[in-house]
Amino acid sequence: MGATVLAVVVLVVLPLASLLLGSVTDEGRLTVEHFRRAFGSRLYVTAVRNSLVLGAWTALLSVALGLPLAWAVSRTDIPFKGFVRLTANTAYLTPPFLTAIAFVDLLSPNAGLLNRLVRDVLGLPGLAVNIFSMSGLVLVTVLHTFPFVYLLASSALESVDASLEESARMLGAGRFRTAVRITTPLVAPAVLSGALLAFVNAIALFGSQAIIGLPGRIFTLPTRIYALFDHPPQYGLASALSLVFVGITVLALALQRRYLARRSYVTLTGKGPRPELAALGRPARWGLLGFSLAVFLVAVVAPYVTLLAVSLSKSWGLTFWQNLTLANYRFVLFEYDVTRRALTNSLILASGAATLAVLLGSLIGWIDLRTHLLGRRLLDYASLVPLGLPGIVVAVALVQFWLRVPLPLYGTLTLILLAYTARFVPLGVRAASTALGQVDPSLEETARIAGASWGRTMRSVTLPLIRPGLFAGWLLVFVPAIQELSASILLFSADSMTLAVAVYNLYETGYLEPVAALAIVNMLIITAAIGVATRVARGGAGPERGVVAH
Amino acid sequence: MASIHLDGVSKRFGSTAAVQGLDLEVADGEFVTLLGPSGCGKTTTLRLIAGFVKPDAGVIRVDGAVVSAPDRVVPPERRNMGMVFQNYAVWPHKTVYENVVFGLEVRRVSRQERRRRVARVLELVNLVGLEERYPSQLSGGQQQRVALARSLVVEPSILLLDEPLSNLDAKLRERMRWELKELQRRTRITFVYVTHDQSEALALSDRIAMMHEGALQQYGAPREVYWRPANRTVADFMGLVNLLAGRVVAARGDHSLVTLGAGHRIRVRLPEGFREGQDVQVAIRPENVRLTTTPAAAGPEPGTAVPARVVEATFLGNLCDYRVDLGDGTPLRVQTHPLETFEVAQPVYAWFDSVHCAVFHS
Numbered sequence: 046m047g048a049t050v051l052a053v054v055v056l057v058v059l060p061l062a063s064l065l066l067g068s069v070t071d072e073g074r075l076t077v078e079h080f081r082r083a084f085g086s087r088l089y090v091t092a093v094r095n096s097l098v099l100g101a102w103t104a105l106l107s108v109a110l111g112l113p114l115a116w117a118v119s120r121t122d123i124p125f126k127g128f129v130r131l132t133a134n135t136a137y138l139t140p141p142f143l144t145a146i147a148f149v150d151l152l153s154p155n156a157g158l159l160n161r162l163v164r165d166v167l168g169l170p171g172l173a174v175n176i177f178s179m180s181g182l183v184l185v186t187v188l189h190t191f192p193f194v195y196l197l198a199s200s201a202l203e204s205v206d207a208s209l210e211e212s213a214r215m216l217g218a219g220r221f222r223t224a225v226r227i228t229t230p231l232v233a234p235a236v237l238s239g240a241l242l243a244f245v246n247a248i249a250l251f252g253s254q255a256i257i258g259l260p261g262r263i264f265t266l267p268t269r270i271y272a273l274f275d276h277p278p279q280y281g282l283a284s285a286l287s288l289v290f291v292g293i294t295v296l297a298l299a300l301q302r303r304y305l306a307r308r309s310y311v312t313l314t315g316k317g318p319r320p321e322l323a324a325l326g327r328p329a330r331w332g333l334l335g336f337s338l339a340v341f342l343v344a345v346v347a348p349y350v351t352l353l354a355v356s357l358s359k360s361w362g363l364t365f366w367q368n369l370t371l372a373n374y375r376f377v378l379f380e381y382d383v384t385r386r387a388l389t390n391s392l393i394l395a396s397g398a399a400t401l402a403v404l405l406g407s408l409i410g411w412i413d414l415r416t417h418l419l420g421r422r423l424l425d426y427a428s429l430v431p432l433g434l435p436g437i438v439v440a441v442a443l444v445q446f447w448l449r450v451p452l453p454l455y456g457t458l459t460l461i462l463l464a465y466t467a468r469f470v471p472l473g474v475r476a477a478s479t480a481l482g483q484v485d486p487s488l489e490e491t492a493r494i495a496g497a498s499w500g501r502t503m504r505s506v507t508l509p510l511i512r513p514g515l516f517a518g519w520l521l522v523f524v525p526a527i528q529e530l531s532a533s534i535l536l537f538s539a540d541s542m543t544l545a546v547a548v549y550n551l552y553e554t555g556y557l558e559p560v561a562a563l564a565i566v567n568m569l570i571i572t573a574a575i576g577v578a579t580r581v582a583r584g585g586a587g588p589e590r591g592v593v594a595h
Numbered sequence: 596m597a598s599i600h601l602d603g604v605s606k607r608f609g610s611t612a613a614v615q616g617l618d619l620e621v622a623d624g625e626f627v628t629l630l631g632p633s634g635c636g637k638t639t640t641l642r643l644i645a646g647f648v649k650p651d652a653g654v655i656r657v658d659g660a661v662v663s664a665p666d667r668v669v670p671p672e673r674r675n676m677g678m679v680f681q682n683y684a685v686w687p688h689k690t691v692y693e694n695v696v697f698g699l700e701v702r703r704v705s706r707q708e709r710r711r712r713v714a715r716v717l718e719l720v721n722l723v724g725l726e727e728r729y730p731s732q733l734s735g736g737q738q739q740r741v742a743l744a745r746s747l748v749v750e751p752s753i754l755l756l757d758e759p760l761s762n763l764d765a766k767l768r769e770r771m772r773w774e775l776k777e778l779q780r781r782t783r784i785t786f787v788y789v790t791h792d793q794s795e796a797l798a799l800s801d802r803i804a805m806m807h808e809g810a811l812q813q814y815g816a817p818r819e820v821y822w823r824p825a826n827r828t829v830a831d832f833m834g835l836v837n838l839l840a841g842r843v844v845a846a847r848g849d850h851s852l853v854t855l856g857a858g859h860r861i862r863v864r865l866p867e868g869f870r871e872g873q874d875v876q877v878a879i880r881p882e883n884v885r886l887t888t889t890p891a892a893a894g895p896e897p898g899t900a901v902p903a904r905v906v907e908a909t910f911l912g913n914l915c916d917y918r919v920d921l922g923d924g925t926p927l928r929v930q931t932h933p934l935e936t937f938e939v940a941q942p943v944y945a946w947f948d949s950v951h952c953a954v955f956h957s
Contacts, residue, residue, distance in 0.1 A: 208684035211647060211684070212678065212680065214670070215671050215674075215677060215755075216698035216745065217672045217673075217698055217702060218672055218697070218701050230688045231688060321647075
């Protein structure tokens with residue numbers, strides 16, 4: 046128990062306290078200088094504004110994409126619903142920095158394939174699109190975040206008790222009036238909550254903001270904080286900016302919680318019949334199907350096909366298919382020595398973080414649910430705090446803390462492991478609490494009365510009963526951990542390189558083709574991991590399971 | 596205030612026939628209950644009447660005008676009916692007042708008139724003073740009243756009720772039962788009520804339509820359905836019943852004779868279609884069998900006495916529950932007034948009154 050408290054303190058409380066301290070001190074003296082600079086300099090105010098603009102547009106467009114798809118799947122008789130679900134899941138699980146790289150391959154001003162096509166082949170330079178812009182950034186981000194709205198909206202639309210709508214019909218309201226007066230207010234909280242989740246996740250994505258934003262000189266909070274770590278590092282200012290970042294995130298999450306709480310509307314009864322599916326006319330049917338297909342093409346087909354094509358070409362361009370080669374794969378797998386190290390590191394880190402997060406989560410969950418220890422709620426809350434911390438902020442906080450401690454952890458794999466564990470411990474706590482909540486305490490009490498010690502009871506009763514839930518939780522941590530970039534980017538060294546960082550670094554060197562090959566290798570590993578995850582967890586790893594961004 | 600006619604109405608969902616060839620007529624101002632186990636088609640029938648479900652065959656008329664046919668269905672919002680759902684379906688995002696006034700707004704009733712009518716209907720269902728509350732601040736019984744008020748305020752000609760009391764606790768259920776009955780009597784609205792609770796059906800209805808596997812089994816007044824069930828399904832569903840194997844020895848209408856297991860003859864009323872020598876089942880409810888210690892007449896209309904022996908006796912407070920053996924091991928359940936007591940192993944006589952014996956083909 047003491048060890049559990051200590052772990053939470055070391056992982057979350059102390060780093061966060063160091064972050065706070067670091068933001069208001071300078072070489073041991075109290076100061077407001079960091080905040081003054083954060084709010085006084087155009088550089089940082091612009092970054093905050095860009096983050097907010099990015100978040101707002103992403104949230105709005107996530108609704109524009111997610112809501113029609115949710116409605117189509119939950120309330121209409123369109124065919125191929127499984128295909129829409131697949132689109133949403135794949136879009137969510139694709140690492141956003143890979144999507145960003147793929148869109149750079151397609152739409153970068155000079156080398157982008159589509160741009161070359163319209164300019165050199167069609168002779169229509171006016172149609173060229175510059176991905177290195179706010180619109181480009183929003184596009185790439187939305188493709189990752191619209192599933193949040195889709196998922197929350199479709200579950201709300203499906204669980205609205207049909208009798209609430211039928212009552213309105215009986216009272217003389219037609220379909221349209223019923224949709225406006227009854228259905229819309231009932232599902233609005235869920236849609237809004239999805240939009241806020243999209244917002245929080247969008248602004249936290251370091252990879253896409255660096256890949257798309259930096260060439261376009263669009264700085265956001267994560268990229269500004271990242272830049273402050275260049276020599277000479279300005280930890281104090283980075284801490285102050287991090288706190289501003291946390292403030293925005295926590296505010297959005299607090300709003301989201303409020304709206305989600307109001308979703309109790311939808312599950313209030315739930316015993317009635319399921320809503321009837323609207324029989325669509327031909328134009329609406331084809332319109333919706335076309336829309337779904339378009340989302341599928343842009344969100345899934347375009348990035349994967351592009352990366353595959355780039356990875357197989359000798360030189361990416363309009364005639365890439367004339368010179369196909371496996372050389373890029375040979376290079377990244379056998380010649381580029383970083384790959385193997387990064388792969389080993391990422392596997393160790395992901396499985397280590399998953400194990401620690403679930404172990405710690407089980408202990409915290411058990412203490413919260415089964416004991417009356419003073420402050421057990423506090424422990425629970427502390428372990429959920431990382432939900433409100435963007436990945437890069439976790440990294441800043443850990444750096445702030447471990448630089449003050451006389452232990453040479455900076456640049457080691459251990460520090461990255463601590464960062465991952467801190468980031469994903471909320472997922473472990475949730476998985477374990479859910480599993481534990483379903484085991485009646487009397488099952489444990491029976492074992493104790495039968496003479497088993499606490500340890501024996503855990504071993505032979507509790508653990509076997511919650512094992513499936515814990516394993517699902519393990520995979521829920523493993524999947525985002527193996528593609529983690531936002532925190533790793535500040536913490537890695539040559540020895541503690543991870544997969545995502547390797548892809549990013551290789552991208553920075555400017556060779557498109559090997560990057561694509563490494564991206565595909567990365568995707569295959571993630572797919573294999575998710576394949577195991579879905580088989581074991583049976584529920585799939587959809588956005589509803591976690592709020593943690595990459 | 597309207598009458599309803601269903602003519603040969605059928606509805607399939609996939610491979611299951613939810614309703615098959617249903618004929619039913621509900622008179623203006625009548626309280627009719629559709630009764631049956633879950634999956635018997637009663638709710639589908641209600642939704643057919645409401646217009647949420649389109650019939651595969653048959654016609655539904657209201658006051659003589661066709662409202663549902665396989666090719667044409669008047670949508671629910673144009674039927675001027677009310678409907679109360681099992682889960683109340685009170686809108687959680689609207690106050691009591693907003694819930695109730697909705698139908699009047701749809702009908703473009705003037706603001707003053709709306710106020711007046713909502714106030715009146717809230718008084719009718721005892722909800723005065725709760726206008727500004729949200730449903731989450733109301734008890735189950737109060738939510739049920741809101742649902743009722745919301746349906747009644749538009750003065751529907753027909754009110755459809757889908758197990759409206761089943762989510763309430765037992766005490767409240769009984770009280771709401773009285774209130775519903777009283778409400779129907781006062782408003783003279785035609786009620787079609789769906790339930791699987793036979794005591795609710797008996798207490799409320801002018802007529803009960805007993806359904807099973809999508810087909811109508813019996814349609815009649817509560818007493819008729821209870822005492823003279825048309826078949827074994829109805830007898831079983833309406834409450835505890837003894838089913839005794841027997842054989843017809845004399846088929847003479849109301850004065851027919853049937854032998855039971857050990858050869859004892861009882862008098863029964865045989866419907867058409869039975870002949871001598873045929874194996875039958877005699878159904879009689881436990882409370883309709885009388886026990887005596889002597890074979891002497893036990894009342895003004897005695898029926899037939901069969902010698903028996905008490906096997907088990909249970910005191911239940913408001914009644915005594917006995918299991919007796921009719922001589923050949925045939926068990927018979929009997930419920931008596933708690934003051935009439937018999938001992939286990941005591942020889943007794945079980946009396947069968949022909950009025951209370953229903954005979955089915957076995």
